[in-house]
Amino acid sequence: MLDEIRDLLVLQDRDKRLQTIQKDLDKLPQEETRAKTKLSGDQAAVDKATEALRACELEVKKVELDAETRRTTIKRLKLQQFETRKNDEYQALGHEVIRYEKDLDGLETRELELMEETDGLRTALAEANAALAKTRGLVDADLASIAERKANLLAARDEVKAERDRLAAAGPANVMPLYERLLKTKGGVAIAPMHEGRCGGCHMKLIAGTVIKVQAAKEIAQCEDCGRILYAD
Structure with a gap:
């Protein structure tokens, strides 16, 4: 992580x-x-x-x-x-x-x-x-x-x-503005786990590229549907 x-x-x-x-x-x-x-x-x-x-x-x-x-x-x-x-x-x-x-x-x-x-x-x-x-x-x-x-x-x-x-x-500092914005617009949940290829925030299925990006844990990855920051469950 x-x-x-x-x-x-x-x-x-x-x-x-x-x-x-x-x-x-x-x-x-x-x-x-x-x-x-x-x-x-x-x-x-x-x-x-x-x-x-x-x-x-x-x-x-x-x-x-x-x-x-x-x-x-x-x-x-x-x-x-x-x-x-x-x-x-x-x-x-x-x-x-x-x-x-x-x-x-x-x-x-x-x-x-x-x-x-x-x-x-x-x-x-x-x-x-x-x-x-x-x-x-x-x-x-x-x-x-x-x-x-x-x-x-x-x-x-x-x-x-x-x-x-x-x-x-x-x-x-590079992520805080994104975090603060998501915190206000996503019901207080800016960061969500990825579980079985789905976003833990909106529960939508993620594309393969996003799944790989989250699993690699080398850079910030976001759900392409809701925009929440993702991490591997």
Whole structure:
């Protein structure tokens, strides 16, 4: 094998490692998004429970105000009953008192029902918050793991990149431009083995002259179809 080919194979190995590292780095934002998405369902449950509790508490206040209004009215009617000297007016006020007392009884019953419902909603909200906190803990752990992997990948990329630059600087000057061009246009595989008379890159059958040239290993040989640099498998 030509020394130039051997050097370029080492360089290509570093380039492949850089490609793999970059692919892993490119996946991390999607993993972060997926991790954060796990919170959306639990957060929606908390928001729904919070809104339901708020609506119920507002309804309780409304019923309380209505009940208090009825109590005030009943007191006023009873005072009027006490002050009146007319029998028919006394009886009419009595009927009004009874009507308002029935209203008050219904409102007090409704208030108790709403208070019981409020207790249930508070429990539901507490459970939703607990579920959210648990999920947030898991998500935080996932995000921390992703951040650690990112740091490790960036460190590995810097290390491999430095080694790659050193190898490229020391590489065969007459072949490096060809190598760099093929690396960009051939999916990161600039050098491929020849196996059973075929190019290991595009898998096309090579002409006899190219096969002999590769086997002789005295000069750079390229696949006549894809242009990749070839070496004997």
